[in-house]
Amino acid sequence: MLELNSVEVLYDDVILVLRGLSLEVGEGHIVALLGSNGAGKTTTLKAISGLLDVEDGEVTDGSIRFDGHEIHGRSPDRIVREGIFQVLEGRRVFEHLTVHENLLAGAHTRSERGRVPADLDRVYEYFSRLGERRQQQAGYLSGGEQQMLALGRALMARPRLMLLDEPSLGLAPLLVREIFEIIRRINEEEGTTILLVEQNARIALSIADYGYVMEGGRVVLEGSAEVLRExxxxxxxxxxxxxxxxxxxxxxxxxxxxxxxxx
Structure with a gap:
């Protein structure tokens, strides 16, 4: 479904962050992207979703293909419409909107509005806490609930490929396990392909099919989740x-x- 081939990313015309990165994400799979801080994981996601321009970054070499078509250079909203949705690190919910309004915002790019109510019900089924707080302002939610809201908002776009950036960040271990179980269910029940950036390698490899380890802007190790665990x-x-x-x-x-x- 997704293929990056020898991708280079430059920031501010001087800082080379990705150095010939190549990876593949098969349809229906969960792929984990592991590595220490500064390895280039988040930059990889932003290169895919078209968000590099916001930070004066650009793809200077290589190709990024989704379903066989080059997507580098397309606007972020068009990439969302084509089926790729990124859940940013730090959740980034609309704090002054209600839970319900945040979820509706996730469906903004969709043309078939008739299915939105059913999809809202589906999100509330995955995240029962959001259903209980649907009229509450998102800024008053706990960190775990905001992460659930960010995932639910992504689901409302009906993505074929979901890019998740550090979903465990700042959460208690019990909440981390709950959220990763829901991510696994979304993959299995919705058929959503997932590229997961995560520093908690143990839990990432517990749900992933395949994994890549990054250092210094390139892949240094790859293999099935089982092989990487060993x-x-x-x-x-x-x-x-x-x-x-x-x-x-x-x-x-x-x-x-x-x-x-x-x-």
């Missing part, structure tokens, strides 16, 4: 496991990771 480097640097058991990520020397993966 990979020694992933276990040590992202799952906190090594031959001597659990260890802090902060205790791992950055140069060791780069030496192993980029040599």
């Amino acid at each position: 990979n020694e480097d992933v276990r040590e640097f992202y799952l906190g496991l090594s031959e001597i058991g659990r260890r802090s990520y902060r205790d791992v020397k950055h140069y060791r990771r780069r030496k192993r993966w980029l040599s």
